[in-house]
Amino acid sequence: MSTRLINFTLNGQPVSTAIEPHRNLVELLQRFDLFGARESCGQGLCGCCTVLVDDKAVSGCLYFAVWVDGKSVTTIENLDADGQLSPVQQAFIDCGAFQCGFCTPGFILMSQQLLKEHPNPSDDDIRHYLSGNLCRCAAYPEIIEAVKQAAKAGAKAPA
């Protein structure tokens, strides 16, 4: 199958690769040994595949890889690029906001976006904003606590 050459920024680094047009963003990231975005439901319903494209959260399983051409892609693996966990990551640890950890990167990226838009979210804001992410271990009460703690810590999404 024919491929297309795409150039994009991946976690701050310019990269290029040739990829078939039917591949999704999760598959593209796997080529770069990034496995934090995970395809689970395959329908954009669970949020396990969440990736930031130009600072906006997208479902990597429904997002064609070629669409990132010319764009900037940020994955969970970049949040501690300076060696420090982000406040949201730290809050997830402090509040025990995960069990198996499979959905956790998606929740953390969405929570960062939430706090960027609503620095002081109510419980309802949090529930509404994170309703597109599912957690089968059902760490939801702890996730809500974690988002509130991160908000208190003055969490900022990565620029």
Place this chain on the structure above:
Amino acid sequence: MKQVGREIPRLEARAKVTGRAEYAHNLRLPGMLYGKVFRSTVPHGRIRSIDTQAARAVAGVHRVVTGDDIRKLIPEPYYGPAFHDQPILAIDKVCHVGEPVAVVLAGDPHVAERAAHLIDADYEELPAVYDEIAAMHPDIVVHAMLKPAGTNVALDYHLRRGDADAALARCEQVFEHTFKTQQCLHVPFEPFVAVAEPADSALTIYTSNQTPSFVRSEIARLFGWPENRVRVKVPYLGGGFGAKVYVKLEALVAALALMVRRPVKIALTMEEQFYMITKHPTTFRIRSGVGGDGRVVARACEVFWNGGAYADIGPRVTQKSGFTSPGPYDIENVRIDSYELYTNRTPAGALRGFGIPQLVWAYESHTDLVARALNIDPVAFRRDNILRDGRPQASGTAMKDAGIAAVLEAIAARMGWSERKFDRGAGTIRRGRGIAIGFKASISPTTSVAIVNIAADGSATLYTSTSDMGQGSDTAYAQIVGEVLDVEAEDVRVVHPDTDVTPYDMGTLGSRSLFHMGNAVRLAAEDARTKLRALAAEAGLPQGTNYPPAEIFKKRYGMQAGNVIGSASFVPTYKSPDPQSGLSDNVTPFWMIGGAGAEVAVDIETGAVRVEKLINAADCGRPINPAVARTQLSGAAIMQLGFTLSEIMHLDGGQVTNASLADYKIPGIRDIPPMDNILVEAEQHSGPFGAKGLGESGTFGVSPAIANAIHDAVGIRMTELPITAEAVFRALRKQQGRALEDA
């Protein structure tokens, strides 16, 4: 205690929040082929032919494999933990929609998928049976060739204690009800995945699995190999919940890898999970006789477990959970008849509770109905009938360290059951409250082995075959090792299952790990400590002094060298139930107790039920890590909330019509009611530092507590799960004498 009782974050916390935790899902190996499964479209049929020509012609397809190819490699390619009844790929016939019939192997999973769509199988369709009661009549037999032939009963278990029939005949007050549960499933977010890598006369399997030791022995048995030629490695699991026990994809990838002499990976889609393993639908007929003093004197339980097309672990559910069917009550006369049935559905197995939630659903709904009929307060009625420590459970095993009353009282107190004036609502919104408690016996007999290795610098490494699927076993074990060796839990390294390295364990299931492996870990650490002291003596160090381990090694070996290896196994005693009476005075090493209290608001115009408060309580022994324990309790309860209110697999001609998260509704963040999670601390004397398992206890009481609350609110009794708004609305209309006609 320095380490036990600490609320430390999970050891792998950083790996999980940075997306770097290792899952089988991530694994790619050089030269690896991807397998895509072609599945049966009919629920029951003889295979006339399988046309793979078009699939084989697709560019990039390496090979297409059918059951006949598997049989050339393995003459008897049937596996299973209870019976060897499940073929690696269908042979001669198919028994459920979605059964694997062929596999396409290709270097690109998309190519394999496209080619799999081009396979065409021709079936002679046979009549199918889906319902467990219908399956009791052998008009349609799922397996003609299996033992027992001519019936769908895979296993029947019977218990006779006292004389229930005679006692029921004597009782003035006899109550009988029937309750049903639906087919639903685990939905781990890391769908089933396994990779097999062949080597010279050996095989390595990387898999998302809860029972690596079983996988090893079962694959070795299939190939006729010694176990040491099969290596099974398990990283973190992206959820398990009982789905990933025993062999699932492992036999298939192993056979394929040997056939093509290349690594083979099969990763299921979310949709395919609906055809792998599910939770038993059940029908439970329960009959109780009550004396004038409000004591239950007799109970007869008939439980029919819909096991689907292959036995998996269903027969053990039928027996090992079956003997708790009468509930946590002190009843002199008990009859239990528990049947595991084959049907033409996706197989059913273990799901967070191993059948217990289905049983509690029935006996606690029934208990509530009996209390109401007798006009006795439901908490008081339970209190008067509860099994107390020292009293024999139906099996004949005396209760020990079982906080049944403590859990009941904790829930009642938190709800303000007796003292609080409860707002019953008004107008179209009516409110009610309900309570339910349940119990489970830990599976027995089982074995766990652990190894603790102290390096020459004094650092400790633990080797176990427990799979950490989110329950926090790595962390709890590290705390146990830390406690024994007087080191920080965070400094203990926990090696994940690798059967070349980590010792035998029966499996990460049934909430058994913390108790069984936890005990083995403690004993192995103590063994290491004893050996370290012996080493100090050998080195000529005075006894009774506390030299740092590194000093001891240096003194003994003249440099930083050597190891101390402690090991231990833990095997609780057990007595098999008598084949006639089903009785045993030592049927389990420990009891799990869980319960729930629910306050609900029912909209009588729509049938919508809103859970306004959910209180979960469980006897957790003495928790090793209370913070992790609370999340287990909470997570289990929320999972059961999904099974109570929304989750159901809809079938049409054996085909699941809602095999997707779009139509199979699991709880989301907006569905979580206000919750209180109560750890009822009660020493488990035989547990490691007093601890016991907790992974399932939170599921026990949720469904009946909600049904009891709905009854309290609007006077209708829901007898089937899930309790959807539609089901409640239909029941309300029926109550008003205006039943919907299409019901």
